[in-house]
Amino acid sequence: MRQLCKGNVAVVKGAILAGCRAYYGYPITPASEIAESAALYIPQVGGTFLQAESEVAAINMVYGAAAAGVRVMTASSGPGLSLMQEGMSYLAGAELPCVVVDVVRGGPGLGNIAPEQSDYFAMVKGGGHGNYRNIVLAPASVQEMADLTVLAFELADKYRNPAVVLADGFTGQMMEPLDLEYREIVAPEKLWAVKGTPETRANLISSIYLEPDQLEEHQRRLEAKYIRAHVEARHEVYQTEDAEILLVGYGIVSRVLRSTVEVARKQGLKAGLLRPITLWPFPTEALVEAASRVQKILVVELSNGQMVEDVRLAVNGKVPVEFYGRVGGNVPSVEELHAQVLERAAALV
Amino acid sequence: MADESKVGLKELEVSNNGFEVIHTKSDLFYDLYERKSELQHQTHYCPGCGHGVAHKLIAEALQELGLQDKTVFVSPVGCSVFAYYYFDVGNVQVAHGRAPASATAIKRACPDKIVISYQGDGDLAAIGTAEIVHAANRGEKISVFFVNNGIYGMTGGQMAPTTLVGEKSTTSPWGRRPANEGFPLHMSELLATLEAPVYIERVALSDNKNIMKARRAIKKALEIQRDGAGFTFVEILSPCPTIWGKDPVEARRWVLDRMVPVFPLNVFRDRKPEMPVNNAPPQRPVPDVLEITPKEGGYEGGVASHAHRFKNFTIKVAGFGGQGVLLLGQLLTEMGMREGLEVSWLPSYGPEMRSGSAHCHVCLSKNRIGSPLISHPNVLVAMNEISLRKFASQVGPGGLILYNRDALPADFEAPPKVRVICIPASEMADKLGSTKTTNIVLMGALLEETECLSPGTAMGVIEDKVKKVELLETNRKALAAGRHFIDEHAHLEALSQPDGYAE
Structure with a gap:
């Protein structure tokens, strides 16, 4: 049954x-409804919700729960995620699975609470210390907020690694139909847990390996795991078969780009869209394939270019x-992006 | 008492005083410290270090209580980061200062197990101050063993929050000066101001008598945890001969002579707190909680039939916070969904809401919705003058503005080819007994004028959202009033046509 959510x-x-039966978090706009609904729902299905004293405590609680083998998550936005970076490095280093949701807002500093995509570097490149990777998924609809969270838990457990759901203020705040199907989840047996x-x-x-050789070996193992994870790359294409200009954007931007493709095509301009669903691993192969047929690529982000x-x-x-x-919380309109596409396509001829 | 297999580790010697000294190692320690890269038969602690004694007391207490297979030991950052070399229990090593946070979640995941947070003074009383205070305040059913030696050992002798006044360290080279670094922190006393902790004691590894007291305190803390009573905290004043630059005997004496006067040995808390009865959350099946199964008497899925004469229809609702702006948008979106359309609702959120104005975007479509952000709505519902002035120009040709007033402001000019209907919805709602139904009056007008969605669907949605019978009746009247107004309006508009178009 569809529900408006x-x-x-x-x-x-x-x-x-x-x-997931454990949530540890700290409120922040525009992510607070995640903590609020976790507080409302998770205890009713026999789980734990705890509002931590800070994001620092929250991510270290996530670490504890993950160490004990529980499917656990937290969520925050910009400044809160910054505070969690040390903990995420520890989680990756200790190979603990968990899900972290970032409903990105405007930065740097206190910035504002409007949507941006400026945490791409922090989440995709690893905002904490050391050589590690987060698995990063980018939902573009309310349905995907649920579906990619499910996938995030599966991938986190599969690779024993933190998985990030990288959303934005709009995708967090908007309402759309949500269609959920109930099925019993058989969580994998975690023989390594304490x-x-x-x-x-x-x-x-x-995550401590005092001897250089030991730490190198540990990192080589992590690296091999990250290479294995490349098969998880996911993307969506729209009208790329005959496209002359390829638009690339993720999350909320991909929605505006989709409409832009439609408008452009109505006016005879062959535009197509590639939307990365996983930001790490990045859908490199799909992109190379789509790029092989176009004359130009235009990347649109709510950032200065990440x-x-x-x-x-x-x-x-x-x-x-x-x-x-566009930055600062400004989300471009279809007209604005269409103008951009026209301008850049004109330069092709 | 050690078993025969451990006889190699047991040494007998006769002390200078002529009595027999028995060195035994608890079975709770690994026989060989294989997690160490070298010297696997001995610890990494310096001779005379208090950690070795504290470890032994904890290991023996766990062994005596038969808790080895139930214990999770959380190691901090500091000299005791490698506690997992020694304790043959489940081990989790955590970030600097965060052991109480991680221990909290481990205990919540395994409520019938024994969770120990072992921390030094830098870990617990400096970087981890927030975590220990809050874990204690929540009454987490864990045992915290706080080893206070007044110095940072592992990093080479920097000042700790518990360094005594006047004591030199590598970061207080002229001695700790309260005017610059403040006074030593008394963690036991501080935590004893909280309601929840069950047991707080400070002990010292200064001499045999005090070590025996420490042994009893540690065991008691673990017994309390085993019995599920609550938060337990044992502060252990401990020698650090290497960094203090003293021999082990001098260092022990220094604990007694210099530390104990500043950190008095005491039981600061030994009682069960009064816990008010919890309002336990109801336990419900997952499909019910997630609203996968319909609520009783509510919407059961399925598609309400209505002929939609559009591919895409977009509405912007704007007004003051508190006028039901966002709710009106949500109701329309829910209706669209029930009529089988693709829908999206995007609110303005945050400070804008708090400072008094709000708006939202509603998209209704027969196709997958691209951007949920509307640049040019088909309809603007302007619930106040500010919104009218701010957003009217966005409405495209052929569009409609519904303005919550009986007339437009004198100086306002409507955009070309845009119809404006002024409807005193707030006054109408007032007369019906609730200004709060202003948005429903406007909804009635919107549905009647545009036929974008069915009034029947509207009532279905409203009935699901409004539980009070009187209120439901007011809403019903409000919807009808809005629709009626449009009928009248159309009638009047038609009468005013010179060519008798009303026929």
Whole structure:
């Protein structure tokens, strides 16, 4: 049955479907409804909700719950995520699965609470210390806020790694129909967890490797795991078969770009859209494939240009990659992006 | 008492005083410290360090209480970061200062297990002050063993929050000066101001008598945790001969002579708190909680039939916060969904709301919705003059503005090819007994004028949202009043046509 649901609420509904029974967090606009709905729903299905004293405490609570083998999550926005970065590095280093949701707002500093996509570097490149990666998923609708949260839990457990759902203020705040199907989730058995049982007595959760050779070996193992995870890359294309100009954007921007493609095509301009669904691993192969047929790529972000770097790396100079960004909480309209596409397409001829 | 297999680790010697000293190692320690890269038969602690003694007391207490298989030991950052080398229990090593936070979640995940947070003074009383205070305040059912030696050991002798006044360290080279660094923190006393903790005691590893007291305190804390009573905290004054630059015997004496006068040994708390009865959350099946199964008497899915004469229809609702702006948008969106359309609702959120104005975007479509952000709505519902002036120009040709007033402001000019209907919805709602139904009056007008959605669907949605019978009746009247106004309006408009178009 379809229900009208807010993006932030859908995250928690997806999490519960995925078997998440522990939430530790701290409120912040525009992510607070995630904590609020976790507080309302999770205890009713026998789980734990705790409002931590800070985001620092919250992420370290997530660390504890994950160490004990529980499917656990937290959510925040910009400044809160900054505070969580040390903890996320520890989680990755200790190979603990968890889900972290970032409903991105405007920055830097206190910035504002309107939508931006300016946390791409922090989440995709790893905002904490050391060599590590987060799995990063970018929902573009309320339905995906739930579905990609479910996927985030699965991938986190599969790779024993933090998975980030990178949303934005609009996707968190908007309401759309949500269609959920109930199924029993069989969470994987976590033989490595520490649960205070005879079977898990010999287990150790740690990220410290004092000897250089040991730490190098540990990092090589993580690296191999990250390479294995490349098969998880996901994307969506729209009207790319005959496209002359390829638009690339994720999350809320991809929605505006989709409408832009329609408007452009009505006026005879062959535009197409590639939307990365996973930002790490980045859908490099799909992008290279789509780029092989176009004359130009235009990347649009709610940032000063972050994902565009990965697009350029993927395309490796074979096609010109241009960028258009809005920041501060401004989301471009279809007309605005259409004008951009027209301007850049004109330069092609 | 050690078993025969451990005989190699047991040494007998005769002290200078002529009595027998038995060195035994608790079974709770690993026989060989294989997690260490070298010297696996000995600890990494310096000779005379208090950590070794504290470890032994904890290990023996766990062993005596038979808790080995139930214990999770949380190691901090500091000299005791490697506690997991020694304790043959489940081990979790955590970030600097955050052991009480991680221990909280471990205990919540395994409520019938024993969770120990072992922390030094930098970890607990400096970087981790917030975490220990809040874990204690929540009454987490964990045991915290706080080893206070007044110095940062592992990093090489920097000042701790518990360094004594006048004591030199590498970061207080002229001695701790309260005017610059403040006074030593008394964590036990501080935590004893809180309601929830069950047991707080300070002990010292200064001499045999005090070590025996420490042993009893540690065991008592673990017993309290085993019995599920609440938060327990044992502060252990402990020697650090290496950094203090003293030999082990001098260092022990220094604990007694210099630390104890500043950090008095005492039981600061030993009682169960009065816990008010909790309002336990109801336990419900997942499909009910997630509203996958319909609410009783509510919307059961399915599509309400209505002929939609559009592919896309967009509405912007704007007004003051408190006028039901966002709710009107949500109701229209819900109706669209029930009529089988693709829908989206996007609010303005945050400070704008707080400072008094709000708006939202509603998209109704037969296709997948691209941007939920509307640049040119088909309809603007302006619930106040500010919104009318701010957003009217966005309405495209052929569009409609519904203005919540009986007339437009004198100086206002409507955009070309845009119809404006002025409807005194607030006054009408007032007369019906509730100004709060202004938005429903406007909804009635909107539905009647545009036929974008069915009034029947509207009542279905309203009935689901409004539980009070009187209020539901007022809403019903409000919807009807809005529709009626449009009928009248159209009638009057038609009469005013010179060519008799009313026929």
